[in-house]
Amino acid sequence: MKVTIYDVAEKAGVSISTVSKVMNNQQVGQKSKQKVLKAMEELDYKPSVLASALTGKRTSTIGFILSDIANPFLAEITRQVEDRAHEAGYNLVLCSTDFKQEKEKRYIELLRQKSVDGFILVGDFKNKDVLVKLTHRGVPVILLAAESHPSLSVNTVTVDNFIGGYEITSHLIGFGHERIAFIAETAGSSQERIRGYKQALQEHSLSYHEDFIVISDSSLEDAKRLAVQLLDSPNRPTAIISSNDLLAMGVLMGVREKELNIPKDLSVTGFDNTLLSKSCDPPLTTISHPIKSMCTQAVDMLVEEIEGVKKEKQKILALPTLIVRKSTDYNPFKTNR
Template identity: 65%
Template sequence: MKSTIYDVAEKAGVSISTVSKVLNNQPVGKKSKQKVLKIMQELNYKPSVVASALTGKRTSTIGFLLPDIANPIVAEMARRVEDRAHEYGFNVVVCSTDLKLEKEERYVSLLRQKRVDGFILAGGFRNREIALELVKDNIPVILLSESQPYSSLTTVTVDNFIGGYELASHLISLGHKKIAVIAEDNSSSQERIRGYKQALKDNDLDIPEELIVTSNSSPEHAQLLTTSLLDSFSPPTAIMSCNDVLAIGTLLGAREKSLKVPEELSITGFDNTLLSKSCDPPLTTVEVPVQNMCSQAVDLLIEEIKGKTIEKQKILMLPKLIIRKSTSFCPVQSRNIASIQSE
């Protein structure tokens, strides 16, 4: 049976208020303090986080809502947030919402009942009403990896526009003119598409809207979309996937159509997860500064929890293009180069 503060007080022969003072590091006699600590250890007593919150004290707990823990980049975010929070002596409760409004609402409600000190909402938190309600109730909130910030919330994210622009520019530099995009239905993908479109525009290339398709988060769906794109009347010579998981599906689709990557089809990902390094061929992708983003988000949240007034801002971190073996010259370009070399 779980020990209570009353059990500790009774066995130590002190009042409940004395035990409470020890728990909250308030002045109390040295002998009494030592006795209480000894009894707490003997009884394996752990103070109730909720009970502490009900008395107006901090629980040293952060609620972290993220879209899909199965995605490697999201799993890495969870680890980085947890590591940084632990440096401050804070615990993290991680909830995977699958981008469903009802799950977002349910988890926020549950964590509020548990009296968490603040929230980090990651990767396309969709329930705007709930997020703004937290702000209205003066609960510290930080958005992480969200490309469409709320003016009333601080956001820490990567510049997805620049990432999409650099990937498309890289493919254009290799002679590709028909570049398809496989994206998810979220703000990060939309910003990456916006960067892609700007790169095409800057290079006087038409924007092929029919080659921009939306996938769910599974590689299987991305594979299906890839084969459909490759079966089209005028198939792309390169496919830009808006994350590494979708890029794996694109690789599978190319393999299904017996196309060599990158000789016959160039493929890119986004995020620079372990997947991008371990697949065959390794993916050209964009590195997201996950550690810096997560550290900054936790730092800002805990400052706010501790009462520091923080000016709401959007912190944009720069991505980095990582070129590997999944991209090469456009097949037509390659034939032209070979022809010139043979003359």
């Protein structure tokens, strides 16, 4: 049977109002307070989160919404955010949207009904109208590992994706690659990485081929299909950049289907430096993000906003790191410009 505030009052030998004052940290005699705390412990009484919400108090819960829990990069972010939130005394309510706007809207509405104290939105959150409504209502929101909307006043913690795209393209150019393809997603992070890719090509006086940038639906199967399509082209690339490590795994599958060797016939790179990049064969050259510090900053900024520490909205831009492994090498098929 569920223990109620009435049971606590009866066991402690005090009034219900005294129990309520203790729960709300209001002034009450020390002797009565100890009686109530002891009764709550013996009865294993847990105050209702919903009841707290109805009285206008914080619920110590954070709505955590991401696009794809199956992505190992987002799974690592989830773990780090949960650890930091727990240290701060908060719990996460996790929702995965599968890149669908209707699910984004439905989960936001559901979590608002549960009176979460704030939101951490991870990755590419597509429903801008929902974000606008949240900010207009004064709901604390953090965008994590996502490009911010210029018209929105929200805190953002992300990595410099332009620099990541520039660094990994420059790495391949340094190995003599001139025909470099890019398998991207529709996310804002991919667009910034493509911008860095184009900048590196331009600085090295290399031609940019429109058909060398292809957009994936974010699945392994589609990345494999696109890789095969690129490798079947008459002027096939000698290197393929993938906008995350998961898509790079699809590229590796496509390369094996074509019976080519990595990196002898084709160099392959990813982004995110997940466990996949370290365990595949050959290990993957990729871009690493400072995930732990990014997640710590995101949770801390959100908690400060929830708890009334007034600060200007911030955009924290972390620097990526190039991790070189065995999936990239010198290009023996270098063309003459």
